[in-house]
Amino acid sequence: MGVTIKDIAKETGFSVATVSRVLSNKVGFFSQDTAAVVNAAATKLGYKKNMAATELVTQKSSVIAVIVNSTKTNFSDPIIEGIQQKAAESDKRVIILYAGDHDATSQRRALSTALERPIAGVLLLSVDLFEENLQLLKTAQVPFRFISISFKDSALNYVASDDQQIGYLATKYLIKMGHRCIGLAGIDIESSAHTGKMRLAGYKRALAENNIPLQKNWIQTGNYSYEAGLLAMQNYSNQKCISAVITGSDLVGIGLLNQAAKLHLSIPDDLSLITIDGTYLCRIVQPQLTSVTQDFYHMGYLGAEYLISDQQQNAFTDVKISERESVKKLTL
Amino acid sequence: MGVTIKDIAKETGFSVATVSRVLSNKVGFFSQDTAAVVNAAATKLGYKKNMAATELVTQKSSVIAVIVNSTKTNFSDPIIEGIQQKAAESDKRVIILYAGDHDATSQRRALSTALERPIAGVLLLSVDLFEENLQLLKTAQVPFRFISISFKDSALNYVASDDQQIGYLATKYLIKMGHRCIGLAGIDIESSAHTGKMRLAGYKRALAENNIPLQKNWIQTGNYSYEAGLLAMQNYSNQKCISAVITGSDLVGIGLLNQAAKLHLSIPDDLSLITIDGTYLCRIVQPQLTSVTQDFYHMGYLGAEYLISDQQQNAFTDVKISERESVKKLTL
DNA sequence: CTGAAAGCGCTTACAG
DNA sequence: CTGAAAGCGCTTACAG
Numbered sequence: 001m002g003v004t005i006k007d008i009a010k011e012t013g014f015s016v017a018t019v020s021r022v023l024s025n026k027v028g029f030f031s032q033d034t035a036a037v038v039n040a041a042a043t044k045l046g047y048k049k050n051m052a053a054t055e056l057v058t059q060k061s062s063v064i065a066v067i068v069n070s071t072k073t074n075f076s077d078p079i080i081e082g083i084q085q086k087a088a089e090s091d092k093r094v095i096i097l098y099a100g101d102h103d104a105t106s107q108r109r110a111l112s113t114a115l116e117r118p119i120a121g122v123l124l125l126s127v128d129l130f131e132e133n134l135q136l137l138k139t140a141q142v143p144f145r146f147i148s149i150s151f152k153d154s155a156l157n158y159v160a161s162d163d164q165q166i167g168y169l170a171t172k173y174l175i176k177m178g179h180r181c182i183g184l185a186g187i188d189i190e191s192s193a194h195t196g197k198m199r200l201a202g203y204k205r206a207l208a209e210n211n212i213p214l215q216k217n218w219i220q221t222g223n224y225s226y227e228a229g230l231l232a233m234q235n236y237s238n239q240k241c242i243s244a245v246i247t248g249s250d251l252v253g254i255g256l257l258n259q260a261a262k263l264h265l266s267i268p269d270d271l272s273l274i275t276i277d278g279t280y281l282c283r284i285v286q287p288q289l290t291s292v293t294q295d296f297y298h299m300g301y302l303g304a305e306y307l308i309s310d311q312q313q314n315a316f317t318d319v320k321i322s323e324r325e326s327v328k329k330l331t332l
Numbered sequence: 333m334g335v336t337i338k339d340i341a342k343e344t345g346f347s348v349a350t351v352s353r354v355l356s357n358k359v360g361f362f363s364q365d366t367a368a369v370v371n372a373a374a375t376k377l378g379y380k381k382n383m384a385a386t387e388l389v390t391q392k393s394s395v396i397a398v399i400v401n402s403t404k405t406n407f408s409d410p411i412i413e414g415i416q417q418k419a420a421e422s423d424k425r426v427i428i429l430y431a432g433d434h435d436a437t438s439q440r441r442a443l444s445t446a447l448e449r450p451i452a453g454v455l456l457l458s459v460d461l462f463e464e465n466l467q468l469l470k471t472a473q474v475p476f477r478f479i480s481i482s483f484k485d486s487a488l489n490y491v492a493s494d495d496q497q498i499g500y501l502a503t504k505y506l507i508k509m510g511h512r513c514i515g516l517a518g519i520d521i522e523s524s525a526h527t528g529k530m531r532l533a534g535y536k537r538a539l540a541e542n543n544i545p546l547q548k549n550w551i552q553t554g555n556y557s558y559e560a561g562l563l564a565m566q567n568y569s570n571q572k573c574i575s576a577v578i579t580g581s582d583l584v585g586i587g588l589l590n591q592a593a594k595l596h597l598s599i600p601d602d603l604s605l606i607t608i609d610g611t612y613l614c615r616i617v618q619p620q621l622t623s624v625t626q627d628f629y630h631m632g633y634l635g636a637e638y639l640i641s642d643q644q645q646n647a648f649t650d651v652k653i654s655e656r657e658s659v660k661k662l663t664l
Numbered sequence: 665c666t667g668a669a670a671g672c673g674c675t676t677a678c679a680g
Numbered sequence: 681c682t683g684a685a686a687g688c689g690c691t692t693a694c695a696g
Contacts, residue, residue, distance in 0.1 A: 017667055021666090021692090026692090058691065088438075088441070116383040117382065141334055280558075284617070349682070361682085389687070390688085
């Protein structure tokens with residue numbers, strides 16, 4: 001339908017080969033005069049290159065497919081920005097595919113959409129791939145890398161935060177602030193959930209190092225959602241000992257915050273809160289939430305960089321404590 | 333690199349034509365026996381169709397490109413879900429392109445990425461296209477439609493909320509609740525900003541119908557951001573008359589809410605708030621924000637439907653008042 | 665510097 | 681029901 005190089009060839013009298021050469025700027029293969037004529041014709045006719053054809057013949061593509069969970073969490077945006085930045089620097093394009101919310105069918109659909117055309121690689125943003133879909137990806141002969149999710153077996157490449165360190169840092173910070181009864185809420189520690197288990201391990205390590213015996217019901221598992229936060233706070237409300245809680249995501253933290261208010265508990269006077277993620281949500285609630293902040297932007301940037309340069313090793317991006325208003329220093 | 337129909341032809345002894353026919357399920361053009369053999373070989377070899385090639389020859393595509401602003405607003409998710417739903421029903425695929433935040437360059441990059449390959453159409457989610465990029469889109473010979481943004485001139489097709497009605501409904505609701513000094517905050521009413529001007533028009537109409545003379549500083553313009561909300565509240569704080577404010581987005585509403593707290597003003601006791609959008613953010617702040625709620629999911633669904641079926645008319649999706657906790661009934 | 669030709673992976677009249 | 685052949689829009693050795 002659109003105008004093709006054939007049209008330009010006809011218009012200018014040059015062959016399609018020559019037209020192709022100037023349009024794809026194969027320097028040294030055409031004169032400036034020719035270039036001028038061809039380019040003029042191209043803009044005159046409103047030519048737009050059909051990359052699909054180019055990709056077919058060159059057998060390579062400059063598009064990176066990013067698969068994202070349409071999850072309730074909200075940190076994909078800075079990751080994607082980081083990816084876009086790196087992609088722009090490397091002259092790659094990026095397309096984004098939504099993989100639903102832990103739904104095998106829509107996960108497969110997203111993956112197929114990406115894999116059914118030539119692509120430079122795929123980046124998976126905190127998507128927990130079903131086994132069948134992982135196989136699909138592996139057989140595709142396309143480089144891929146996970147972002148914001150890490151794995152036990154290092155067969156799968158990733159760029160993520162060190163979840164053990166996150167759990168450790170959060171706990172140590174709270175201890176430093178004088179807390180000794182510390183909850184951990186809203187994380188998933190089922191067998192396949194590496195993230196939650198690592199955070200738990202870091203939490204336990206910090207506790208152990210400070211000779212604090214872990215009480216069983218300090219841990220309130222959940223799926224990182226707002227509702228999980230609500231529920232966790234409900235469960236903590238009859239444990240008077242607890243003076244601080246680490247929450248698995250900003251939304252969990254906000255859930256605790258709001259449920260606490262309902263219970264007439266004041267944050268941080270009656271209960272301190274430190275949340276994991278540190279997205280903008282921390283700053284739009286009252287009180288603002290202190291957080292272990294992940295460097296999502298850099299995670300995306302680095303993930304794209306590793307994918308593009310075909311590096312094989314994994315990487316952890318930095319995390320840091322962002323002190324805001326939800327943790328109270330206890331003086332004994 | 334991957335396995336092609338040629339490989340399957342070789343493997344099975346059939347011609348590529350026959351292989352193609354069974355693989356793309358041209359019923360009636362092959363026997364069940366043949367199909368069985370070919371399909372077996374396909375799965376055995378791990379065949380994956382190269383849609384780029386298919387699109388090249390058939391001159392059509394089943395992918396819809398969705399261009400989104402990587403804006404601070406957060407209503408794209410339900411819109412995209414609606415699009416995905418309709419796309420799945422119609423056997424279309426969807427790819428998403430980020431167009432930056434009102435940045436001409438990254439807008440063009442997103443558009444080019446979409447337009448440089450065969451696509452079924454493009455959907456633009458509240459992206460305010462620069463003139464040059466609009467021209468690019470128009471010359472592409474591809475159907476397109478805007479979502480969540482409407483236009484004065486109906487040359488451009490859209491599915492959106494009726495912004496005039498939004499402004500009108502919000503104002504009327506507040507009046508019904510006994511308010512007569514009503515602010516309007518965080519909207520953009522510059523010359524090119526149709527959305528803001530329509531909301532303002534609705535607001536003015538409701539005021540006029542109730543014989544309320546509009547005071548000039550009731551209107552605090554802004555760019556729909558959290559910061560705009562903060563600033564607007566600051567500006568309202570010396571206008572004791574104002575008893576209620578309509579905010580241009582949920583983030584603006586939250587900005588007002590938090591700035592009010594800083595000023596020791598209690599919502600809704602000292603000031604009522606109704607916000608426009610009604611995303612999940614309204615439910616995770618305290619008090620929960622009453623809103624004029626837009627039907628983003630349906631907006632996406634309908635936008636995709638109109639695009640696919642090539643309808644030319646515009647459409648408004650429903651809006652409704654969701655009563656929560658931020659508006660107080662004034663009894664005179 | 666330029667053109668004719670082959671080919672990327674697929675589809676589809678046309679002929680059998 | 682099946683195959684040979686042309687062609688989608690491009691690129692790139694090869695020859696000049």
